Amino acid sequence: MASGAVRARMVQRLAAQGIADARVLRAMGTVERHLFVDSALVNQAYEDTSLPIGLGQTISKPNVVARMIELLLGAPALAHKPGERLGRVLEIGTGCGYQAAVLSHVAAEVYSIERLRGLHERARVNLRPFRLATVHLMLGDGMVGYAKGAPYAGIIAAAGGEAVPEAWVTQLAVGGRIVAPTQSASGGQALVVIDKTARGLERRILEAVHFVPLKSGIA
Numbered sequence: 001m002a003s004g005a006v007r008a009r010m011v012q013r014l015a016a017q018g019i020a021d022a023r024v025l026r027a028m029g030t031v032e033r034h035l036f037v038d039s040a041l042v043n044q045a046y047e048d049t050s051l052p053i054g055l056g057q058t059i060s061k062p063n064v065v066a067r068m069i070e071l072l073l074g075a076p077a078l079a080h081k082p083g084e085r086l087g088r089v090l091e092i093g094t095g096c097g098y099q100a101a102v103l104s105h106v107a108a109e110v111y112s113i114e115r116l117r118g119l120h121e122r123a124r125v126n127l128r129p130f131r132l133a134t135v136h137l138m139l140g141d142g143m144v145g146y147a148k149g150a151p152y153a154g155i156i157a158a159a160g161g162e163a164v165p166e167a168w169v170t171q172l173a174v175g176g177r178i179v180a181p182t183q184s185a186s187g188g189q190a191l192v193v194i195d196k197t198a199r200g201l202e203r204r205i206l207e208a209v210h211f212v213p214l215k216s217g218i219a
Helices: 004-016 022-030 039-044 062-072 098-103 117-130 166-171
Strands: 051-054 057-059 086-092 107-114 135-139 152-157 172-183 189-197 200-209
Touching: 004 022, 004 062, 022 062, 022 098, 039 051, 051 117, 062 098, 062 152, 062 172, 062 189, 086 098, 086 166, 098 107, 098 117, 098 135, 107 117, 107 152, 117 135, 152 166, 166 172
Parallel strands: 086 107, 086 152, 107 135, 152 172
Antiparallel strands: 051 057, 172 189, 189 200
């Protein structure tokens, strides 16, 4: 598992599935996903599957992580700056810390908020060996975002609600982008992309996805 060959194969698979941004593929190939899952699941760490991380939560499958981060890097602020890093990013739902680690390779700074104390602590432990000075972990209610770090160039959510909370839109910079799952008309979930432009908000609904529900409060 320590070998980069397994990660390289995962990256090849992601590219074959349509992930084209070199920044995303490089980040996915760098972060060791097996360090974020239970030892019993290590052999499945690089398969394209979601895995349980405790407290009824999951680590998203690599393709979904890569797809959402690639969408985030399509923010209007980066439209004429191919290959550059995104500015400050807010992640809603730290989980085990894996996506925050990947984001640290494509964003200048990452603020990641988790409402479940057990997962927040687990992410701290998981991320400590990486010594990521640009990643800030907070225990809190993701539905209200994190105003102290605003404005954000990007907001990415690992949980889906009925709609994107107004607090996220308020904390997003002009030229920034939100990528989040939201409830679709069919009762399932779909990815939504919201761009904040000088003219207002532009919203697109993309493919169906399946994430844990977005909840308020701290547990």
